[in-house]
Amino acid sequence: ACGKSATKDEQSAQGGDSEKSLRMALVLPEKIGVNPFFVQMDEGFKKAGKEFKVDTKTIESTDPAAFEQNLRAAVAENYDLIITATFQAEDALKKVAAENPNKSFAIVDTAIDLPNVRSVGFREYEGAYLLGAAAGLSTKTDKVGMVAAMDIPLIKKYTEGFKAGLESVNPKAEFLVNYVGGFNDPAKAKELALVQFGKGADFIAGASAVGDLGVFEAAKEKGFYTSGQDTDRTVEDPEHIVLSQLKSTDTVAYETVKDFAEGTFKAGAVNYGLKEDGVGLTYVTRDSESPLNAFVGQEVIDKVKAIKDDIVSGKIVVKDPLQQ
Amino acid sequence: MQQLFDAAMFGSTLRIMTPILLAALGGALCSRVGLFNVGLEGLVLIGAFSAIVGNYLFGNVLLAVLFSIIIVMLFSALFAFISINLKANAIVVGISLNFLAAGLTTFALRAIFDVKGAYYDKNMVGLPKLDIPLIKDIPWVGTVLSGHSPLVYLGIIIVIALQFYLFKSVSGFRLRSVGENPIAAQSIGIKVRGIQYGAVLMCGVLCALAGAQLSLGQVTMFTEGMTAGRGFIALVATMLGQANPLGVMGSSILFGFMEALSIRLQGFSLPTHFTMMLPYIVTLVAMFFFKDRTYAQDALKAGGSSR
Amino acid sequence: MLLEMEQITKKYGSFTANKDIHFDLREGEIHALVGENGAGKTTLMRMLYGMEQPTTGTIKVRGREVSFATPSQAMASGIGMVHQHFMLFPSFTVAENIVIGREPAAAGVFDRKKAAAQVDELGRQYGMPVDPWKRVGECPLGMQQRVEILKVLHQGADIIILDEPSAVLTPLEVKELLANMKSLAKLGKTFVIITHKLQEVMDVADRITVLRDGQVTGTLEAKDTDVEELSRLMVGRELVRMDKPASVPGEAVLQVEAVQLSGAKDRSALNNIHMKVRKGEVVGIAGISGNGQSELIQVIAGLRKPDGGRVLLSGQDTTNWPVRRIREHGLAHIPEDRYMWGAAKDASVKENGLMGHHHRLQKRGMIKARAAKAMVESWIKQFSIKTGSAETKAQFLSGGNLQKLIAAREFAQDTPFLIAAEPTRGVDIGAMETIHAELLRKRNEGAGILLISSELSEILQLSDRIIVMYEGEIAGELPAAEATEEQISLLMAGGKERV
Amino acid sequence: MNRVKETLRGLVQPLLAVLIGLLAGAIAILVVGGNVIDTYAEMWKGAFGNFYFFTNTLARATPIILAGLGVALAFRAGFFNMGAEGQMILGGLSAALTALYLPGPGWFVCIAAILAGIIAGGVWSLFAGWLDARFGMNLLITTLLLNYIATYFGGYMVSYPFKDKTGSAAMAQTPMIDQSVWLPKLFQGMGLHAGFIIAIIAAMVIYWFTHKTVTGYEIRMLGSNPSFAAYGGVRRIRMMMLSMVISGGLAGLAGAGEVLGTQYRFLDGSLSSASYAWSGIMATLLARSHPLGTAVAAILLAALQTGAMGMERNTDVPLEVGSVIQAVLTLFVSAQIGYSFLKRRKEKKSNATTV
Ligand SMILES: Nc1ncnc2c1ncn2[C@@H]1O[C@H](COP(=O)(O)OP(=O)(O)OP(=O)(O)O)[C@@H](O)[C@H]1O
Ligand SMILES: Nc1ncnc2c1ncn2[C@@H]1O[C@H](COP(=O)(O)OP(=O)(O)OP(=O)(O)O)[C@@H](O)[C@H]1O
Ligand SMILES: [Mg+2]
């Protein structure tokens, strides 16, 4: 990914004048790993860096304490814009941004109300709602499942949205949800998917980060249908991965870099949902390389498109599960 | 209840148990020669990773497993060398090994596959699922026993073989003598170091199998830290089973069963945190009934104390 | 000559443990090796057995020069060794312990029945019967010793080295051992025996080699010498014979009343024990080890709670008191096993010496380091304990020196009552002399002493009264002046039933 | 004179280990095509490069020191307390809850929260001790198991009853603790907080306690030979309980320090993902349970971690090189290379059982 030359440029920039080119850091509270959310964001960030001739540096962290140290170090190392992401970054960014009012920050996926921070949020539950509706319309057994990462509030954006969508179209459908207990355990995720399959679910959505790979495998083995998250995962196995809930973190990162490079960067909150095309569902909001699986069928997609239009127009309001 | 204890559940008990059982048997061998191996977690992780690398290199599961065995044996040889020849405290070495494995696999993931977090290739073929001819048609039993990866069956065979080896064969007898009193064993010309090396290397083989079962049997991929504490559970199983193959199997089954049960209990409005706690609580309770202080303490003493 | 060791020198760094030693063996003889603690006896024999290699010098077996890099090679030349600390596997059976290394097997499967048969046969052949199926950990020490010897015989050894074999045995067991050695020697086996008990040497040995400070000070025919000469050669000076003034017993300092303690397998370890120790007397407890002596000490010292009865110390019922309170009330205790109870091997000499004194030598919860050091250093001088310094770890002391440290520590408690269990086990005669003198001095100063020893001569020499224990009961009590060795032995063996 | 020589000789071992560790790191760096010298320079900068990074290192060392001290004390008493992680989590949780819900002036609540953390960690550890003393359940296993239970329990508490419902409410965490209760930062704008001072004082106190006091003496003797201690009048159960309480209390203090000084709330997973407890155990083992040594080893390990972070920020070499170095280093520090062979041999010999 990032070449050696970038490192050298950076070092020279550190010593020399910073007029030459802008330097931006993407400081992430976790390791990127195979988490599509971060992978995409990193891609969008780098792409913008190239296009707008900005030095980009991605910094991953292993734990919350390390994240704060990295964030502070990025300030100390004098980057012009520091982008970070997710709820996990909130606390640290609040502190650091408040202490450094002259620095510019951006945070993706959550909101921080500070004059030098631009916040970009997502309404994933809208995407999840669509996915749930599609599942509810497609299921033949009236049982659908979801293998979620952890029993934590964040994940409710997925489980609750899904459930609402499901119930809206198919009230008699049973919703099974199981938690892996971590973001990194495909073996257990697979085991959970098998259990749900055993209970009769014919569609089991993956929402367990790396664990989704286990769910996909179970689907392949047992022949049920599944879906992925964030990017279009249907390409990996169109016969079983029939849908994917989308979240355009790459666009967000790209736009942020672009705005800053072009001098149009503004602090404040921005929010991406279905309306802004920040979240979505394959075939509904965006086309896919892989053909639509017959399990879902065009008819369902058309119905879900209608739901989507209703959400965009405000006719349907999907409740934010975190706002009690 | 019926829904809870269906055949599939016992099937998953077997699957969940296998990596733990294999690693715990390795741990038992080490204990039997007086080395307390806290590094099981790391060895299994390396096993899981190198199985995937082997599969990537050779495109053949058998070779992949063999490759994994060789790599893990190298690391267990390192464990043996440092704790036997360089007389380091085995517990320190084990803990360091865990760190090393975590760092090295993540590092190598990037160095070899140029990916982060996980390596996954949908064309990769995992271990086959064996359908056992006659048994698979028996209604309940078939669901439980048939259709697992060969390593599941191998694990059970190894238990029996190891039980026989340790308690019936001459070589197993000598192996046990090393753990019982290494100085006495040495004094009658038993090659203590050789046997210790043998046991540790064998532990490496078993951990490699455990790892392969994780990355090629249960799923077909490698993810960072995918052992997720199974090595430590194996350690618990080793001690709970008093380094006795059958005992180790008993405790591994207990753990696999509780884990399978806890998955199914998630459906029943109990907070998941508590269902996940369950296997550990039950293990604690089991310890209450099966305790053999002397054995555990000997193992520790042999492992060297930090004092 | 069956075996010759010539010009053997062994250096550990700058320290010379053996210097220019000549040592030889004739076929079928019993050869005793004697010397003070640290004289180099074990070192010499370890070289013969391939556990150490000489720095310089040669070893010849039957005229052929050999060099042993490992015990296996020595074994192949027919040399076997029974170590000072037994080399046994407690959880294995007697048969397993004996055949290990040469197990009878079919296709790699250990034939345990055959092993048992072989062991049975071996035991019968050499007149040392054993129960092949019993776990060694459950055997008394004498039986374990026998297992060791049988193991060596099973390995086909005809030169057998015994390092302090009698240190842990009861008189009867010793007698049996010596008899066995003699009969084996008649069958052509050759023995080297290391021991501190010179009387044994006179009883059993054909020839005697004396070591002092790593050098040979003499090799003598047993019939031409006596205990006095041997001691002189060992120590390099005359030993003074101790004389014991008559005791003037005062009131009871220890009273044990109807003490009851259950042991393993619903046998009672102690059954209805009544006894008394008065001020100014030494009460000796004789008995084959494992007949309740250890348990009795533990009950008195508060390490175990009896199931019934009570213990009174200086008139106070201390039965359920914690150890520390009992000690502070007036009990000191030289424990029977110095490594298990008496010391912490990886702590320093000073720290080991401090135990039991540490509550006294404190100020507001802090140990008075200087006073502690001074105290321990004074003992080092008084008992001439050989140690690097007070900071040396206890594990680097020889057993004898550690024993002296422990004895010094307990004498210094200055209590009216002292338990002295095996106070001179494995200690050379010089040190034994010191410890005996101290015990008597303490008695003469008016303290009551309970002496437990498997060494009958020690009991006879020091006690004013002798109690014999058998199977957890008191089998008899005799005034020392009238007791004879035969009488006691008989009581120890359970009266008339066994001899 | 002799002492100097001894100290120098004692240094050979760790220095050699550091060398081997750096060598292993160098190989890893070369494998990914990095420049060894530059990379190590970045690492050094990341750990000690300037005052800011230096304080960063000390900040990271703080919980490691405290957890390590706890483990060290238990080891000294002869108990393999592997439960530092669980004790830390419960300590952190209790501190957070106390800080949130106890009324009173800031300084008072802060002290109370620290005490609550110590007590919670201590009680959790004591529980394991009690299981051992009362039922003979092996401490090493129970503490390992209790870690999982504590982790899930902590997770539950902040996912449901005590969850932060303000803001985005997306995290399993308690609400933010009021600023008046925070442990003060030692320097403006830097991560280092007063917990570090507490940790250093704790190291000295534990050293003083184990080496100078009567109770410490008894604990050490109990650790080196329990029968000897019993014989000398040490009350084993009492001392075991005491050392387990202190041990767990220190781990709890480590958790409380992180909550009150860094995170200002209890956040699910934040204490375990950083492996503070395991690093603490490593530090203890490196220092052979010497309290002051443990503190030094903890700072060394923290330096490796922050150094690796710096390296990752400024080069393309992945972070894991740091853990590789750390692991190889500990592997070899405990290895007996060279002269200490002799000492060990004797030890082995004297371990022969007189059965
Ligand atoms: N491995 C060693 N390294 C250094 N010195 C040693 C070693 N083994 C023995 N020594 C020294 O050699 C001397 C002789 O020891 P040895 O064990 O032979 O004595 P011993 O005559 O058997 O004494 P004891 O009667 O106590 O058994 C001792 O002073 C001891 O300090
Ligand atoms: N590696 C060593 N370094 C230093 N001294 C040693 C070493 N090995 C043995 N020694 C010394 O050798 C001597 C005798 O050792 P050994 O183990 O035979 O003692 P022991 O037989 O238990 O003592 P004792 O016969 O007095 O009961 C002791 O002084 C011991 O300290
Ligand atoms: Mg000796």
Ligand SMILES: [Mg+2]
């Ligand atoms: Mg000796």
